[in-house]
Amino acid sequence: MANIMVGKTAVGAYSFYLPKRDLEDAIVSMEYDSADKWGGEIRLNNGGTYYIEPQALPARFPISLRARRLDAAE
Amino acid sequence: MSELTREETEALIQEVLEVYPEKARKDRAKHLAANDQSVEQSKKCITSNRKSLPGVMTVRGCAYAGSKGVVWGPIKDMIHVSHGPIGCGQYSRAGRRNYYVGTTGVDTFGTMNFTSDFQEKDIVFGGDKKLAKLIAEIEMLFPLHKGISVQSECPIGLIGDDIEAVAKKGAKEMDKPIVPVRCEGFRGVSQSLGHHIANDSIRDWVLDKRDGQAFEATPYDVSIIGDYNIGGDAWASRILLEEMGLRVVSQWSGDGTLAEIEKTPKVKLNLLHCYRSMNYISRHMEEKYGIPWLEYNFFGPTKIAESLRAIAAQFDDHIKEGAERVIAKYQPMMEAVIAKYKPRLQGKTVMLYVGGLRPRHVIGAYEDLGMQVIGTGYEFAHNDDYDRTIKEMGNATLLYDDATGFELEEFIKRMKPDLVGSGIKEKYVFQKMGIPLRQMHSWDYSGPYHGYDGFAIFARDMDMAISNPCWSKQTPPWKKQPEALEPTEEGDLKKVA
Numbered sequence: 001m002a003n004i005m006v007g008k009t010a011v012g013a014y015s016f017y018l019p020k021r022d023l024e025d026a027i028v029s030m031e032y033d034s035a036d037k038w039g040g041e042i043r044l045n046n047g048g049t050y051y052i053e054p055q056a057l058p059a060r061f062p063i064s065l066r067a068r069r070l071d072a073a074e
Numbered sequence: 075m076s077e078l079t080r081e082e083t084e085a086l087i088q089e090v091l092e093v094y095p096e097k098a099r100k101d102r103a104k105h106l107a108a109n110d111q112s113v114e115q116s117k118k119c120i121t122s123n124r125k126s127l128p129g130v131m132t133v134r135g136c137a138y139a140g141s142k143g144v145v146w147g148p149i150k151d152m153i154h155v156s157h158g159p160i161g162c163g164q165y166s167r168a169g170r171r172n173y174y175v176g177t178t179g180v181d182t183f184g185t186m187n188f189t190s191d192f193q194e195k196d197i198v199f200g201g202d203k204k205l206a207k208l209i210a211e212i213e214m215l216f217p218l219h220k221g222i223s224v225q226s227e228c229p230i231g232l233i234g235d236d237i238e239a240v241a242k243k244g245a246k247e248m249d250k251p252i253v254p255v256r257c258e259g260f261r262g263v264s265q266s267l268g269h270h271i272a273n274d275s276i277r278d279w280v281l282d283k284r285d286g287q288a289f290e291a292t293p294y295d296v297s298i299i300g301d302y303n304i305g306g307d308a309w310a311s312r313i314l315l316e317e318m319g320l321r322v323v324s325q326w327s328g329d330g331t332l333a334e335i336e337k338t339p340k341v342k343l344n345l346l347h348c349y350r351s352m353n354y355i356s357r358h359m360e361e362k363y364g365i366p367w368l369e370y371n372f373f374g375p376t377k378i379a380e381s382l383r384a385i386a387a388q389f390d391d392h393i394k395e396g397a398e399r400v401i402a403k404y405q406p407m408m409e410a411v412i413a414k415y416k417p418r419l420q421g422k423t424v425m426l427y428v429g430g431l432r433p434r435h436v437i438g439a440y441e442d443l444g445m446q447v448i449g450t451g452y453e454f455a456h457n458d459d460y461d462r463t464i465k466e467m468g469n470a471t472l473l474y475d476d477a478t479g480f481e482l483e484e485f486i487k488r489m490k491p492d493l494v495g496s497g498i499k500e501k502y503v504f505q506k507m508g509i510p511l512r513q514m515h516s517w518d519y520s521g522p523y524h525g526y527d528g529f530a531i532f533a534r535d536m537d538m539a540i541s542n543p544c545w546s547k548q549t550p551p552w553k554k555q556p557e558a559l560e561p562t563e564e565g566d567l568k569k570v571a
């Protein structure tokens with residue numbers, strides 16, 4: 001499990017930040033993205049994928065979350 | 075020298091790499107690239123933030139340097155103890171030229187060196203007692219200090235001292251904050267991790283101290299983050315923000331105080347200059363306090379105007395008008411500077427090799443003077459820095475990450491720029507080759523270079539370096555004829571014999 005931060009960019013897209021490795025990237029797809037179910041498998045621009053336990057849509061961004069690494073790029 | 079094509083740049087990289095053994099060549103090849111503006115993600119063309127190759131000359135620093143030297147050191151009313159042997163602090167003392175106002179030794183301590191001066195017995199028996207004694211002595215000798223930070227040097231982590239416990243106890247006794255920072259030099263691959271550790275320690279030990287306290291806010295409160303006031307940079311930036319109607323609550327950390335840092339969570343917008351060293355704390359404040367942050371660039375009139383407008387766009391019309399007023403006010407001054415220096419500098423080429431921000435931030439300032447940056451590279455940048463650099467640099471220009479002494483020398487010999495912007499370690503190597511060099515870490519004992527006032531000084535300094543007649547009196551080694559070399563060498567030999 002890794003601590004990650006999910007934010008929103010100026011144009012409303014999701015962004016991803018992994019403090020431990022200082023990795024900043026765009027989230028290109030998110031499995032669930034509705035008010036009551038949000039998260040699931042997220043895919044990064046660099047090809048990596050993480051899994052966020054599905055939950056209600058966070059009230060505010062950015063938010064720190066725990067995520068599981070499914071497939072890291074590199 | 076004129077621009078290289080992509081093929082030529084790539085061939086140059088291959089040629090330079092040839093001397094390395096195969097494994098080293100493979101490793102270094104990933105850190106050198108010809109810029110390709112079509113690439114969205116830098117990691118496809120360049121690798122960064124990796125351990126330096128053993129055996130090559132890198133110019134990187136350590137995590138302690140990143141924390142003590144960069145982030146914590148400039149906070150002027152705190153005492154930063156270099157905890158461990160004496161050398162780390164003494165050899166880096168006052169070298170960074172973070173200007174501040176105050177009476178050194180009484181209420182400010184920026185250029186002084188405080189250290190626990192570890193001896194063998196402290197390594198064997200542990201240094202916690204010594205640290206406790208040192209804290210008590212500081213309180214007695216310098217009663218006007220506002221707090222202490224304990225900057226760990228390598229041995230502290232190795233012998234497993236519990237500086238947190240000493241810090242907590244000492245803080246209680248003297249009723250001032252003591253911040254233990256675990257920035258031992260061996261952590262991470264460069265000073266970059268030191269920045270991160272320092273940011274985290276500010277987050278954990280300082281930032282929330284005034285949460286819930288009353289604060290007379292205005293809608294125009296901002297903070298300057300990541301400006302270290304080198305040669306007065308932060309002052310030259312601050313006056314522009316104030317002129318456009320903003321109120322600068324805090325300056326991180328050049329000429330900064332502990333109180334300013336504690337008040338930062340009350341501002342409306344964080345303005346981030348050095349992204350590399352302080353993005354961490356900006357992200358934290360965005361999440362915890364909902365304060366947005368904005369990267370800006372105060373090098374050269376084009377970028378300043380762009381940045382002032384971007385900052386103003388976050389506020390109401392009053393500030394937007396203020397920004398336009400400021401830009402208009404300095405316009406004639408900038409035109410005069412450019413009229414004076416551009417004809418002398420037009421078409422000159424520059425190669426840069428600096429830390430984690432300036433290799434991309436100063437490009438605009440050179441372009442304002444009609445100069446061209448043909449190669450740039452960082453000591454300790456990460457991918458996100460290169461993402462931002464690719465757009466700023468011309469196509470097929472050379473990029474080098476954590477360049478080795480050999481690589482940099484070869485590149486510069488081959489590309490023959492008119493000016494090199496780098497540090498003291500590079501300065502005399504290149505000046506002996508007949509290429510002027512300006513130190514872009516410390517502004518070569520000049521500055522400020524930020525803001526409109528800074529640009530005038532920047533332009534003068536670059537002209538002074540390039541147009542100095544001494545360069546034409548020197549013959550760089552690659553221009554010397556082999557025949558011409560021999561007799562002098564023989565002559566020298568004879569003299570010795």
Ligand code: SF4
Nearest residue numbers: 136138162227228259
């Ligand atoms: S690497 Fe260790 S010993 Fe060297 S300067 Fe840094 S903290 Fe000091």
